[in-house]
Amino acid sequence: MLYVDKYRPKALEQFQLHSDVADNLRKLVVNGDCPHTLFYGPPGAGKKTLILALLREIYGPGVEKLKVECKPWKIKLPSSSIDLEFTTISSAYHVEMNPSDVGNRDRYVVQEIIKEMAKSRPIGTDGQRSFKVLVLNEVDQLSKEAQHSLRRTMEKYSAACRLVLCGNNVSKVIDPVRSRCLCIRVAAPSLAQVEEQVQAVAAHERLTLPVPLAKRLAAASERNLRRALLSLEACKVAQYPFAEDQEVAAPDWELYIREIAADVMLEQTPKRLFLARGKLYELLTNCIPPEVVLRRLAVELMRKLDDELRHSTAEDAAMYEHRLQEGQKAIFHLEAFLARFMSNYKQYIISLGA
Template sequence: MLWVDKHRPRKLDKLILHKDIGANLKKLVEVGDCPHTLFYGPPGAGKKTLIIALLREIYGPGVEKVKVETRPWKIQLPSRKLELELTTCASNYHVEMNPSDVGNNDRYVVQEIIKDMAKSRPLDIKGQRGFKVLILNEVDRLSKEAQHSLRRTMEKYSQACRLVLCCNNVSKVIEPVRSRCLCIRVAAPQKEGIMEMLQYVAKKEGIELPQPLSSRIADASDRNLRRALLMLETCRVAQLPLTDDQPVQLTDWELYIQEVCNDILAEQTPKQLYLVRGKFYELLTNCIPPELILKRLLICLLRKLDDELKHHAAELAALYEHRLQEGQKAIFHLEAFVAKFMNEYKKWSISMYG
């Protein structure tokens, strides 16, 4: 088991980070007030950890007995029958799913599948709650139609189920959904908090973690705790005992994006654009989110660009990141960004060096 999962705190009072949020959630559960909740914050901040600890606080350890299944769903529409497959992770007390996995059909998932699950509530035995919890991931990636359907579902089935929503960007969630939830901001941990967690995990694993290495891992993680723990585990696999000057290995996809960046700056031709497109396909088929690809590519480019071009590159990235949200084919927008950037970079090179 990965250290990220192995050492994840299971109880609200065992949290090392976000202790204040844990204490407030514990009070809510104790007084019996369990509203719909919306956890938002950057990746690796600890949203899933808080949700798991909250469920355990409500239902007890039985909530951790989960099974993962992919079920086919047949939804009868006025003009046709829609067949979908959706993977869920469920216990007797909760169901976790990602409605955005089905793309344009996400509104039917919200309208029919969630409605079907919301109708079956668990028995209120031994003081356990008489409602089921539905955890919806990546709510900010749902279409506007799906979010409006979600609002109606929240109102109609509030007695039988509680919704726990999870997203990175709360501004992409419509106001009617936000207003019906208790919104909880989970901030990215500071460097000191990440170092404390790294030392805690290293102690649990019985290894000595030098302070300089811990500091460099925290810096390289970009305030992403999940990433920091994966880097620590990678260092442990690469070398033991750990040393002060040991290199911190980046993930394969980050190294691949650095390679794409070097290709873009080395040559600005249609042939090079075609090769870059192939590398984008490779990243996308390995489930790297397109927004993350664009962000990491921009960071790599900014490190190597002249100050005159940095502002323009950031402006282009913002434009195509917005188009990524509106469109469906991510490869079109990633390729368009590279083509436009290559054009601007070529013009600048000619003007500078003639």
């Protein structure tokens, strides 16, 4: 079992990093109140772990008896019908899904499928447990139409269903949805807290982890605790006993993005852009989110730039990240960002020569 899963807190009282948030959630459950909730924060901060612990606090250990289903749905529209297929994780008390998996058809998932699930109550419960919980992941990736449909579902079926929303960026969630939820910010742990947790896991595993290596693991994780624990496990596989100067290997997809950035900086031609497009396709087909690809590309490019170009590159990255949310084909926006950067960089090099 991976360290991430093996040492994941199961109950709210076990939380050390977010003890204040966990205490407030326990008070809500004890008082019999569980409103619609929106958990937001950076990846690896502990949002999903908090949600699972909250469900256990409400329903008990029965919520851990999970069933994974990938079933087709046929949605009838006035003039046609749409066939959708996506995966849900469910217990007798809750259903977890990711509506953004179906792309621009997410509004049909919210309008029909979630509405159908929200109508039914869990069997054999009473009092504060007489409602079902729907956990929606990556709610910040939903289209505006889907989010407006979600608002109506939250109002109409609030007696039988509670929605627990999870996302990275709360600013991408529309105000009507936010105003109907208890918004809980799950902050990323500090580097010192990441280092402390890595040392604690190593001690539980009876591993001798040098302090310099623990510090590098924390720094390389970028305050993502999940990534830090995965890196610790990778270092153990690569070499044990640990060495103080042992290298913390970056994920393969990050190395691939560095390679793309280096190629683009080396030559700004249509041929180089065509080759970069193939590498971007490869990243996307390996399930690396396009927003992550764009953000990492911008970071790698700005590391090699003068201050004069960093500002415009950051502006372009923000613009194309916004277009990623509105458009359908991620490759178009990623390639357009690279083309814009190559044009700006080539003009800058020419101006230096003149």
